Amino acid sequence: MIPWAELSLTALLPFILIGFTAQLIDSALGMAFGVVGTALLLVLGLPPASASAAIHAAESFTSGVSGVSHALQRNVDWRLFRRLVVPGIIGGAIGVFVLTSLANDVARPVVLTYLGAVGIYLLWRGARRPQTYRDLKFVGSLGFVGGIFDGSGGGGWGPIATANLLAQGGEPRRIIGTVNASEFFVTVTIAAGFIGTMGWKTFSQVAIGLLIGGVLGAPIGAWLVRRLRAELLVTGAGALLLIASAYGFFALMFDPVPRFPGF
Numbered sequence: 001m002i003p004w005a006e007l008s009l010t011a012l013l014p015f016i017l018i019g020f021t022a023q024l025i026d027s028a029l030g031m032a033f034g035v036v037g038t039a040l041l042l043v044l045g046l047p048p049a050s051a052s053a054a055i056h057a058a059e060s061f062t063s064g065v066s067g068v069s070h071a072l073q074r075n076v077d078w079r080l081f082r083r084l085v086v087p088g089i090i091g092g093a094i095g096v097f098v099l100t101s102l103a104n105d106v107a108r109p110v111v112l113t114y115l116g117a118v119g120i121y122l123l124w125r126g127a128r129r130p131q132t133y134r135d136l137k138f139v140g141s142l143g144f145v146g147g148i149f150d151g152s153g154g155g156g157w158g159p160i161a162t163a164n165l166l167a168q169g170g171e172p173r174r175i176i177g178t179v180n181a182s183e184f185f186v187t188v189t190i191a192a193g194f195i196g197t198m199g200w201k202t203f204s205q206v207a208i209g210l211l212i213g214g215v216l217g218a219p220i221g222a223w224l225v226r227r228l229r230a231e232l233l234v235t236g237a238g239a240l241l242l243i244a245s246a247y248g249f250f251a252l253m254f255d256p257v258p259r260f261p262g263f
Contacts, residue, residue, distance in 0.1 A: 014044075015209025016216075019058060023214035027066045027221020028228070029237045030166075030176030031158025033059055034150060035244045037210060039251070046206070052151075053194040057207040059187045062214030067181035069222035075177025080139065084161065084178065087143035088150075088186040095151020096193030109252065118163045119241030136168050143182070151190045157183050159241055172233040176225050 018040050026033035034055055041051035070076050142164050149156030158179060165175045225233065 011205060012209040012212065015206050016213035019062065019210035019213025020217040021213070022210075022217075023062050023066065024217035024221045025240065026158060027069065027180060027218050028176075028224045029158075029233065029240055030162035030179045030225075031237065032240055032244075033062065033158070033214065034156065035159060035240075039244070039247055041206065050204075050206075053191075054204055054206040054210060056151075056187050056191040056194060057204075058210035058214055059183075060191045061211050062218055063180065063184040063187045065215050066218040066222060067184045069219045070177035070180050070225070073177070073222050073226045075173050075222065075225060076181045077174045077178045080136065080165075080174070080178045081182050083139040084143040085182040085185050087140040088147040088157065088161070088182060089189045091144040091147025091149075092151040092157075092186045092190040093147075093193055095148040095156075096190055096197065098148065098152040109249070113245070116242055116245035118159075118167060119238045119245060121167055121238070123235055123238035123242070136165055136170050139165070143186075147186050147190075150186060151193065157186055159244065163237060163241055166233075166237060173225055176233065177222070180222075 018037055022033045022036040022040075025031075025036060034052075037055045037058075038051050041054065046054070067076075142161050146157045146160035149160055161182075162175060162179045165179070166172060
């Protein structure tokens with residue numbers, strides 16, 4: 001439960017900054033709130049399950065603001081949205097079960113390697129190939145797998161769904177807006193799963209700070225994505241995946257021992 005009497009701007013400020021940065025990148029590139037937010041919270045010493053729970057509690061609200069902002073900017077393909085959202089919800093519920101009951105040591109290196117490879121491909125595509133927009137395949141499967149990894153790893157919906165749909169040649173502005181809009185429903189499912197397994201301590205002071213920063217960053221990112229060039233969005237997404245993958249492997253080598261107070 002949140003210690004309301006102990007909340008202060010000084011205590012919340014680090015998490016407000018993390019939430020703002022992560023959501024600004026997420027809204028502009030279609031990924032990163034979970035990846036960047038979880039990575040920074042782990043650096044501060046939060047256990048993986050607590051970090052993921054706090055991320056999804058905050059993201060239940062920030063993804064809603066981001067989705068509405070993208071809809072207002074006309075960045076959402078509603079047909080693609082319908083194909084993504086239901087498999088994503090199912091995968092997210094399974095992912096919560098995986099994180100709260102099973103070890104994830106084997107899956108992490110495989111996923112990090114995969115995301116790094118997709119990042120390299122996107123960097124090459126964004127810099128050297130003209131953008132071709134065509135019919136997208138495996139949309140439901142991507143939503144299902146993205147939901148699983150999002151629930152089990154604190155982030156994964158954007159890197160898996162956005163990166164693969166961009167790699168297939170989807171229009172960047174529409175892909176990013178649609179993935180962000182559908183993320184709200186996936187995130188609410190995951191947050192509800194954490195509340196059911198971990199209780200209301202999911203809504204910690206960490207989540208409050210992330211929420212405040214994320215709500216501030218979401219509309220700015222949605223505004224940016226409509227104005228940035230397609231090749232810049234694809235290249236930026238690829239660079240972000242490579243950075244996240246490299247950091248993930250670095251974290252595997254140096255598993256932090258300290259724990260954030262209250263966890």
